[in-house]
Amino acid sequence: MKKLLVFGMVLALAIFATATLSAADATEIMKQSHLAYYYSGDDGMAKVSMKIVSKSGKERIREFTILRLDIEDGGQQKYYTYFKKPSDVSRLTFMVWKYPGGDDKRWLYMPAIDLIKQISAGDKTASFVNSDFTYEDISGRHWTEDVHTIISESETVDGKEAYLISSIPVKKYKGFAEKKSWIDKKTNLPLKEEYYDKKGELEKIFSADVIEEIGGFPTITQRTIKIIKKNKYTTLTFDEITYNTGLGDEIFTERYLKTPPRKYIK
Amino acid sequence: MKRYKNRVGLILPLIILISVGIATPAQSEVEVNGFVEGLWTGGVDDNNVTDRDYTAAETRLQLRLESYGESAEAFAKLDFVQDGFDSTSYDWEVREAYLKFRLPIGIDFKIGRQILTWGTGDLLFINDVFAKDYQSFFIGRQDQYLKAPQTALRAEWYNRFGSFAIVLIPDFEPNIIPTGDRLSFYNPLQMSIVGSDGYMPPVEPDNNFDNTEIAFRYSRSIAGFSFAGYAYRGFYKDPRGYNPVDDYIYFPRLNVYGSSLRGQIAGGIVWLEGGYYDSREDVDGDNYFVENSSIKGFVGFEKELMTDFTANLQFQVEQMVDYESYVNSQDALITSSMLPPNVPRVDEQKTMITSRLRKQVYSQTVTFSLFGFYSPSDKDSHIRFSAEYKYSDELSLMAGGNVFDGDQPSTSFGQFDLNDNVYLKVNYGF
Numbered sequence: 001m002k003k004l005l006v007f008g009m010v011l012a013l014a015i016f017a018t019a020t021l022s023a024a025d026a027t028e029i030m031k032q033s034h035l036a037y038y039y040s041g042d043d044g045m046a047k048v049s050m051k052i053v054s055k056s057g058k059e060r061i062r063e064f065t066i067l068r069l070d071i072e073d074g075g076q077q078k079y080y081t082y083f084k085k086p087s088d089v090s091r092l093t094f095m096v097w098k099y100p101g102g103d104d105k106r107w108l109y110m111p112a113i114d115l116i117k118q119i120s121a122g123d124k125t126a127s128f129v130n131s132d133f134t135y136e137d138i139s140g141r142h143w144t145e146d147v148h149t150i151i152s153e154s155e156t157v158d159g160k161e162a163y164l165i166s167s168i169p170v171k172k173y174k175g176f177a178e179k180k181s182w183i184d185k186k187t188n189l190p191l192k193e194e195y196y197d198k199k200g201e202l203e204k205i206f207s208a209d210v211i212e213e214i215g216g217f218p219t220i221t222q223r224t225i226k227i228i229k230k231n232k233y234t235t236l237t238f239d240e241i242t243y244n245t246g247l248g249d250e251i252f253t254e255r256y257l258k259t260p261p262r263k264y265i266k
Numbered sequence: 267m268k269r270y271k272n273r274v275g276l277i278l279p280l281i282i283l284i285s286v287g288i289a290t291p292a293q294s295e296v297e298v299n300g301f302v303e304g305l306w307t308g309g310v311d312d313n314n315v316t317d318r319d320y321t322a323a324e325t326r327l328q329l330r331l332e333s334y335g336e337s338a339e340a341f342a343k344l345d346f347v348q349d350g351f352d353s354t355s356y357d358w359e360v361r362e363a364y365l366k367f368r369l370p371i372g373i374d375f376k377i378g379r380q381i382l383t384w385g386t387g388d389l390l391f392i393n394d395v396f397a398k399d400y401q402s403f404f405i406g407r408q409d410q411y412l413k414a415p416q417t418a419l420r421a422e423w424y425n426r427f428g429s430f431a432i433v434l435i436p437d438f439e440p441n442i443i444p445t446g447d448r449l450s451f452y453n454p455l456q457m458s459i460v461g462s463d464g465y466m467p468p469v470e471p472d473n474n475f476d477n478t479e480i481a482f483r484y485s486r487s488i489a490g491f492s493f494a495g496y497a498y499r500g501f502y503k504d505p506r507g508y509n510p511v512d513d514y515i516y517f518p519r520l521n522v523y524g525s526s527l528r529g530q531i532a533g534g535i536v537w538l539e540g541g542y543y544d545s546r547e548d549v550d551g552d553n554y555f556v557e558n559s560s561i562k563g564f565v566g567f568e569k570e571l572m573t574d575f576t577a578n579l580q581f582q583v584e585q586m587v588d589y590e591s592y593v594n595s596q597d598a599l600i601t602s603s604m605l606p607p608n609v610p611r612v613d614e615q616k617t618m619i620t621s622r623l624r625k626q627v628y629s630q631t632v633t634f635s636l637f638g639f640y641s642p643s644d645k646d647s648h649i650r651f652s653a654e655y656k657y658s659d660e661l662s663l664m665a666g667g668n669v670f671d672g673d674q675p676s677t678s679f680g681q682f683d684l685n686d687n688v689y690l691k692v693n694y695g696f
Contacts, residue, residue, distance in 0.1 A: 118492070120569050
């Protein structure tokens with residue numbers, strides 16, 4: 001009887017330990033994944049081509065250059081976007097100062113009227129330039145906003161070993177009720193994500209279509225978000241990626257919003 | 267307009283050529299894009315006194331040419347417009363043609379024909395003293411046409427204290443306001459709404475060194491808010507002066523001093539702006555024929571209330587300085603029978619409320635927009651509404667309208683009461 005009790009206690013302790021360890025591990029994995037995905041190097045830039053495909057197969061194309069500067073790993077970041085296509089937004093620039101846990105600051109410069117407009121932080125689940133990517137998909141959802149649990153440690157996606165992690169928002173959130181992420185064990189990058197609504201129905205799927213190593217950083221150079229129920233998708237392709245170019249803080253100001261840094265934006 | 271166009275027409279191609287030469291490294295090329303747009307605007311009031319039944323029927327080609335190097339860029343925007351009323355009538359405009367370059371000591375220059383904007387208001391302007399095209403604004407052209415281009419030199423110096431901008435405009439260009447051809451308006455001398463037969467071309471300031479307009483702005487960030495101080499020496503951009511001796515209207519001298527603040531509060535954007543309009547040709551306010559000085563201020567707030575639904579609200583007050591002198595000068599003219607006894611009297615205080623509502627649906631391909639001006643003091647209003655459908659990256663369709671209302675024909679929007687219109691626009695971008 002005593003033995004059984006001790007055994008029981010040990011077992012309970014072990015389960016408890018595993019559970020806490022697992023939660024801690026899951027959070028750590030998601031943190032590392034977030035850093036690998038959104039914070040490679042101290043800065044980065046790329047030419048982005050966005051293909052938005054509707055249910056009927058109609059395509060819309062956006063082309064822009066994106067510059068990023070990390071103020072703090074996992075923390076504050078600055079983004080600068082210069083639009084090239086389509087024609088009606090060409091030469092338009094957009095700047096975001098991202099504050100995880102706070103309200104982002106956003107500015108838009110409309111060259112046709114020489115106007116810098118500060119726009120309210122707004123809904124992070126809103127579409128980014130008509131696409132199926134949300135603002136949050138572009139600049140990242142902080143890992144502390146969800147509770148993470150490891151579902152499986154022995155998944156494979158396209159031959160890559162991966163963790164399967166479930167993430168549930170701490171606060172009620174419109175973006176998803178649950179997210180399942182397959183995180184590459186080697187690169188920490190998300191290989192696939194499934195977003196479920198509150199009814200438990202699959203809403204959208206993210207996939208890392210192409211991963212390349214650039215400047216020592218594994219990088220998702222092509223990614224797709226598919227909206228399952230609406231049968232539409234958006235693919236983002238990144239070209240001419242560079243990291244640690246030494247982008248100065250001054251680029252992320254109204255001055256450069258009005259006159260793009262042509263050294264980087266061609 | 268002719269006079270000005272000819273001169274600019276000669277100088278600008280030269281500027282463009284030189285600019286492209288300086289800014290372009292040998293391997294870079296000129297990028298070209300633009301749009302073709304058809305606009306049909308019909309007046310809905312049969313009693314209007316304008317020459318035309320249609321307010322607009324035009325086909326517009328806009329070409330944008332751009333070339334740049336690492337520290338300089340050249341840009342030109344040319345509009346070719348064919349007026350559908352008269353198949354032989356076409357016009358062209360150099361909307362922008364400038365050279366931008368950057369000195370390593372933190373100074374950016376922008377020289378040439380350009381659009382100039384500053385200040386914080388949404389379609390309300392106090393310290394933005396640059397030319398506006400209200401005619402385009404009222405007949406359904408794209409919003410960008412509200413800002414009329416000017417030929418100017420702009421220099422902005424950025425340093426650790428903030429940014430200092432100076433704009434020099436050597437050749438005065440007024441606001442483009444209704445002339446009775448497309449839109450009827452109130453003529454205070456005739457005290458009635460008139461068409462083009464009641465239009466009196468105003469006399470512009472002479473083109474000399476002393477008449478160069480100078481606008482200055484200092485701006486910096488304070489505790490996350492963007493602060494700016496402004497000063498301007500130039501002229502009213504509307505003909506706010508009348509010379510009773512020689513019987514002509516003109517643009518009196520004006521100085522403006524003001525400041526603004528903008529920042530993020532409660533998940534939205536708040537802005538605040540004020541200014542003192544110093545009417546230099548009527549410093550005591552006792553010249554009835556020249557606009558009095560005034561103090562203006564507005565406050566605004568904008569927030570995204572739901573996904574893809576943004577709303578804002580602005581409140582503006584304009585207080586006339588030396589109101590008593592204005593009243594006395596008017597009374598004296600009425601007594602001496604130089605003015606009829608029923609001449610309208612402007613209020614000492616003018617208030618204005620505006621609101622913009624914007625909703626996007628269908629993956630942001632359809633945009634509904636509503637903008638309203640309402641003046642509780644003048645009891646007049648202007649409502650702008652539109653629906654736009656972006657069929658593809660290239661093609662968009664837009665339908666909209668402008669409604670003007672007012673108790674008195676002499677107020678800002680009341681004078682356009684007969685100009686209510688609806689329009690249809692098709693745009694192909696390339």
